[in-house]
Amino acid sequence: MRALGIGNYPFPNDDEGTYLAQAWAVQHGELAHYTYWYDHPPLGWMQLATMSWLPNWLLPDLPTFVQGRIAMLPVAAAAMVLVYVIGRRLGLARPTAAAAMLLYALSPLAVVLHRQIYLDNFAVLWVLVSFAFALSPRRHLWHHVAAGMAFAMAVLSKETIAVLLPVLLVTLWQGSHPSTRKFSFAGFGSGFVLTGLFYPLYALLKGELFPGAGHVSLLGTLKFQLGGREGSGSAFEEGTDAHQLFTDWLDRDPYLLIGGAAAAVCAFAVRRLRPAALAVLVLTLVALRPGGYLPQMYIVQVLPFLALTLAGLAQAVIARLPGKPHLRPAAALAAVAVAAVLAGPHWYERDRAATAADDNGVYHDAARWLRETPVGDRDQVRVVTDGVLWLDAVDAGYRPGTGVIWHYKLDQDPAVTKTLPHGWKDIDYVVSTPALRGEREHLPTLRDLFAHGTPVASFGEGGGRIDILRIENDE
Template identity: 30%
Template sequence: MQGPEQQQRSAPEKSEQTPAPTLPITPPVPTRPAETPRPGAEEKLDPGNVTLYRNNRFFVHAVVPDSHRRNIQQAGGNTSLLEQIRWISAEQLRVSKIKTRLLPRIELFNPAQKNAVPIPLWLEGLVVLVLLSLGLGVHAFNMFNYPQYGPDEGAYMANAWAIIHSHLQPYPYTYDHPPLGWIQLAIWTLLTGGFFSFETAINSGRVLMLLLGIASGLLVYLITRRLSGSRSAGLLAMTIYTLSPLSVTYQREILLDNIGTFWLLLSVFFVVRGNSRLRNIVFSALALGIAILSKEIFLVFIPVMLYGVWLFATRFQRKFALVAFCYIVLSLSSAYALLAILKGELLPTGLLPGDTHAHPSLLGTLLQQVQYVPNMGDFATSWNTWIRLDQPLFIAGGIALVINIAGGWWNRLQWLMALFFISYWVLLLSIQNIFPYSILPLLPLLGMNIALALDIPLKALSKRAGFDLARASLLFLLLGALIPLNIQRANPQFSQNTAEPQRQALLWINRNAPISSIIIINSYLYTDLHETGGMGVGRGLPYTQAQIYWNAAFDPEIHNTLLHDCWNRIDYLVVDAQMQSDIQTRGGPMLLLDRALHRSVLRAQFDAASGDAQSRIQVYQVLHDATSCN
């Protein structure tokens, strides 16, 4: 094989010798030695020297033995040693006169700088390990106490409990999210010895979030290092991501966003490190499909991932790589819709003939999610929370976005990270229900965008100076200032204990409430009251009649069958600030719980040491009336 430009530059007198062919077993004697070819007579001497395929990037060239050699090879008979030596000498002379050429030097894409300071692999690994250990310690410290257990955390752990007991959810599956996220939680609990290996079910899930967060930080480092060609830029991106107060707060919580973010970063890593290998494209597509099945919002990244595959695939592989990537991602993601089709719950009740039984539906749930639900979450409230926790991150991220968009005209890799950032930001602005934890998939993108944008002027500085030491030194100085600043801003995460009232409520139920009691609770108490060994159960029988308040109000099976639409059948209500607000303000089916709350007496109250009313848990016992609901 040879390059077209090298064909034109090659001259017969500058030919390179090729190794002699393998000695035949019984070579015949050539009648005469090969003649030295004259300039311009190559085609006559070797008419089998042909180009099989050619385009503007490469060609396939083959040398076929001429008829004289074929006649020699087809001849038979025994030969003496002297005749074999004469044949070898003649063949070496013939081959040496045939013009041979080398392939053009082709290097795989690698943005690493040629003038970078050489760093041993062990030293790089040691620095990364130190920073990851620092992030591990920051995230792990006080993570069982702050933040307080959230309803989403309790719901996902309750769903994981249901998976182990052969159900998708404790209540009828409503298609609010794909089930793969809490299936992973269920697998984690089986691998770690159950839900209560770390005292409570939510503590167990938070340990998994800790490991996923550190793994995501490592992926951020590897991706940024590949895109920028700079180890120091990778360390900066990893530090920004892992030590941001937003990360320290929300990465501790059991959220589908945390699970999906890890799989998204793994998908990006396989693309940028794949060197256009098909197996890496397949792995990337599988990882993105798992991210989508963990939480549906990761569908928004499919166009950007296709652009990344196009960038990192060689030109003659691009069409096949894009088709393979799309096919795998869409096939895997369609399992969510296939589940609804198999259960006959794709369309809302009444759209199909004979479909009169009320049931949840995938399309019906999607329509409800795109509609505005008051008091469920809004962008303004979430934005204020983000700015309060880490305003410098958003300022630096906005400046970095502008730099990367401008720099993308010269380096398309900067466009890749900028498009990731823009895609998710457009999603946040287009949907109505935005919660503070919705920022989680954006945090690694912010870190990588900032590191890539900052690397541009520092790379120019290092070129002018003639070495990379100046750039690495400046980035390490920035790291030294960033680490203590972020830790100081995250001080409440290390000192407050807002989850203790919730654990105290579990202990009170275990010691005071009869097993047969109908208890209305928030979701974070569900698993600990339904599984033997939980803090609310101990080694006794579980509270099978403990019901999440939202389902007690809106699930017909609980509202009408178990409670018979009667407040008098409720025995206890374990109320927090959000639950009390929902019961008193939402009306409708919540009126049942509101009546029970107004006919109950406060039996216990648990407060955090800080005195925050949002962390308060109150236990009410309903005063039964024999004449009610008759």
């Protein structure tokens, strides 16, 4: 289902292009396609780099963001399998664990967000690996060391997932034997710390751990990420970005979100379900904190635990029903039927829309224009694009970095601005996408480019259109 229409829906997010371009940079021996400023740990796009080359090689005519989305399919598949494994290790019966996996796999939120190129998808995969090791029924010490290493891999894929550390510790407490518990915690801590130290050690060796003049720094960027970003407002206040996000998430899948959250509250009464319930609680409290920054893809981190708590609580309730035990399978079938009647039509409509929609023809057309339209010597022509089309322009022969310029870097990166001594006059073309038009009031050079650009090609209509602007310089 995730593969059907993967290039046509949803509309590309600029983050997708950024991570894909950074993966391309890793394939060429760098950590980022521009100055790496420690915005995120690089492990996420390193993993993407190991996977994205195959779709690029097999399907070279597709836009690069579609190739990257295809590379995300194995990540989604592995996460589904791990939900089943964790369900079994939480004490769920095979049918219940399979039901949790299906809840996770078929949720309209998962169908859309798992096909997009987000670091959160890699982080969730490694968190699930960590939970699976922490709950290993064999309780081997190396399993708990591996749980710590896997959790470090999750944090190095997307640092915000670190809020689940207390949940992993509770899970490890529950999954370890009392007589060897201290060794289990020592092993987990060793695996986590020794693996995670590679990132600050890299910054230290580069002289970029601490803030200073003339260079980026890990701690300086971390300070910005924690307190310097504009907040999303309160989820309870209408008109804020956080409220809009929650409204959108609930519109897409109210059944798993509300049902899973309610189940998580009740699941604290069931000992074996507490790790999943605690994960839901922690991630929900972080999302609801006032004034914090809440990204669109954050909900990805919560979905597997919502599915596990909902399916697990249903099993626990059915197991405690009074009466004859042989009636419990009938009660389970009745629960499945009720869920199908309530959520089935909504999920079907949402999932069908995601697989049948065709919203991205403009990006396909723009990528084709970059590849096929003669504009002179592409090594000398300078074009500004959004993050999504940056790599398409590179593949088309434009010089990476300063020949094809990510719009965000026009006024933000000294390495780029010093190559533009005449400002906007040194640019030949702008690929005007919704992302660029949304930023032009904040970037002076981009605003000047729009003021002096003449359309030479246009794809689509309305706010989603893409225009190719040739910059008219009369001097």
